[in-house]
Amino acid sequence: MKKFLIIALTAMMLLVFTGCDKPKEETYKITVWVSESEGVKELTEQQIARFCEENGVTLDATVEGISEADSATVMITSVEDGADIFCFSQDQLSRLVQAGALQVLGEAASATVTELNDEISVKAATVNGQLYCYPLTSDNGYFMYYDKSVVKEEHLDSLEDIIADCEAAGRLFSMELETSAWYNASFFFATGAVSEWVTDESGAFVSVNDTFNSEAGIIALKGMQKLLKSPVYNSSSNAADFSAAIPSAVLISGTWAVSDVKAALGDNFGATDLPSFTVDGVEYHLGSFSGNKLMGVKPQTDANKAALLQKLALYLTNEKCQTERFELKGWGPSNLAAQQLDAVKSDIALAALNAQNAYATPQGQIHGSWWNIALAYATSAKEATTDAELQAALDSYKQAIDALFALDTSGLIFVGAWNGWNNTDDAMRMEKDNETFTITVEVPESDYMGGRIVTPGEWDNDKGVTAVTVGVELIQPADAEGNPDNNIIFLAAGTYEVSYNATTGEISIVQK
Missing domain, CATH: 3.40.190.10 (Periplasmic binding protein-like II)
Structure with missing residues (x-):
């Protein structure tokens, strides 16, 4: 390799x-x-x-x-x-x-x-x-696209009123909450919560100031529930939602979608900053990443x-x-x-983005594991009915964040579909003998039987399919476009011994 x-x-x-x-x-x-x-x-x-x-x-x-x-x-x-x-x-x-x-x-x-x-x-x-x-x-931020024939202008600053407009019209509200921490963090930023990561000179993460697990976090999840629990909620950021069988009337997305949204909505095209939500009589304007x-x-x-x-x-x-x-x-x-330039300043989508930037948090360097960790609280909030359940979701989130810095980052982990893509899973830690790391893994039958060797807690991808020199007949060939993460994708379920030689950078796979 x-x-x-x-x-x-x-x-x-x-x-x-x-x-x-x-x-x-x-x-x-x-x-x-x-x-x-x-x-x-x-x-x-x-x-x-x-x-x-x-x-x-x-x-x-x-x-x-x-x-x-x-x-x-x-x-x-x-x-x-x-x-x-x-x-x-x-x-x-x-x-x-x-x-x-x-x-x-x-x-x-x-x-x-x-x-x-x-x-x-x-x-x-x-x-x-x-x-x-x-x-x-x-x-590279996000704001709100909307169908002006559905969402009333006087409702644009109220999440609750916008949801009501969508429900009345039988239209959907598209925002990725359970599938994207990039979007769902907007509710936490609204309440003043932060997740600020610190790296050393090499780019390695050394600490974090994260206040999601707080009273502000509880308020954020209560605001999120207003959309999560609505029948019009659609976890998507795709402009095609405006043309779906049950079309959306609202889409939270960015400038990259503007051409498709304009084509779908025509004269009803609208774009503005994100709305506010209300919890216990207090309004919180949704934040965002810029x-x-x-x-x-x-x-x-x-x-x-x-x-x-x-x-x-x-x-x-x-x-x-x-x-x-x-x-x-x-x-x-x-x-x-x-x-x-006048054309830039008068652009509707950029004007909406600039308006939202007043509430945006500049996206610094964020630990790669955070993006998955921060999905669970949205899924939990959708089902939660009590404050205690919301607190439990945030406690679990905090434990996962803390574990990143308590993690033994030495050695290697073989992460993949077989362990739920948990890159901190000690059960998948490879045994080291001199400069060779080895693990025997049971790959169950599934739609996607892929994974790769990573540093614990990280998502490095140099130790994947392109490094395999023995057992290539057992896996799908390298495909930079179809498999950009360089995963080792097994052709069949079974038991495999996977070894990585740190000196040569080569991986061997033997079916047991």
Whole structure:
């Protein structure tokens, strides 16, 4: 298995990104990963061609479309084989830094990025005071789309009134609560609860200030129950819900859905900030996560190529390129000058997002396990009928958070469908003998018989199907698109001995 490419570049090279010495005249072959959204690949190709013309350089660039949610996973699987420049969501930054997949920006580049972009996006690209990437957007948050023929304008600030409008019209209210902590956290932020994670210089999580298990958390769950227990509740964030057999009249989603929502609603299209809910006579305006999309550069062995890539990344995230992406896709720019364009300021969806940002919590680096841990309280709240049951759900949540830091993170765990994807499960801890880790696992028959070897409490994915050298006939072949998490997916139920050699990075599988 190929190892991570970790390159130490000189301080002088780190400072080069613009206008200094012209890069050595050479044709560089590069790969760039951008959003798979229609038209983005072609626009990026045009922007790279323009960069080459303006700077008198030649690049043999292959531009490929890949989801920002998946690109980090694919990069970490093999940094060496990954793209030279790639786009990703900010919640992936910590794991990319830990994997050595990002070249830190030098002082000059950092100063320019800080000057040209909004504060939230710069923070999103920063780990322990160092910029690791370039802000691409400032629109990765959510707000409320609604059907103006169903939801009355005077009801827009009341969750209870909006639910009543939906119930009266026989229409649904789409919001992911049981299936997405990113969305359900909005109720906790409304009541002042926080979940603030701290990393060390390597990007590893060392502590958390989490107040979800509190009186504020109880109020949050009571507010959440108003939607969870309603017959119009639909756990979804899909714009297609407006065109479903039983259509939604409300959708909590982001700017990426605007084109489809407009097409579905036509003249009844509406967008605004999230509403408030009331508990014991007190109103709480729903909060949200605010986030960004980022562009990173992989470390290089060739200093000239590295300098050119940094210059290209800065160009692809400048005012002109961000404006072009706004015009094509409606993406909200992080560039301060682009934000002041009349077309940007008058955009209905971005205006709704900006209104919601007054109640938003900037999404910092969050432990990968939190996203699953924070689902259980929503499921429990849906069935709960007493405060004691709500408190029990929050107690369980707190115990799971605390366990992350009490966890013995040495060794490896073989996590998967067979243990409910519990990456803290000591029962699935592999036995170590010198540099070889081994476990015998019973894989039951199910729709998905996959999993991978991880560090306890983490979701690293370099020890998966691409590392298997013995027993490949027992599993599905590697598929970066269909299996972006690099899981080992067994073809049949049975008992298997799985071994990982930490020296060679190879995995062997033997059916018992």
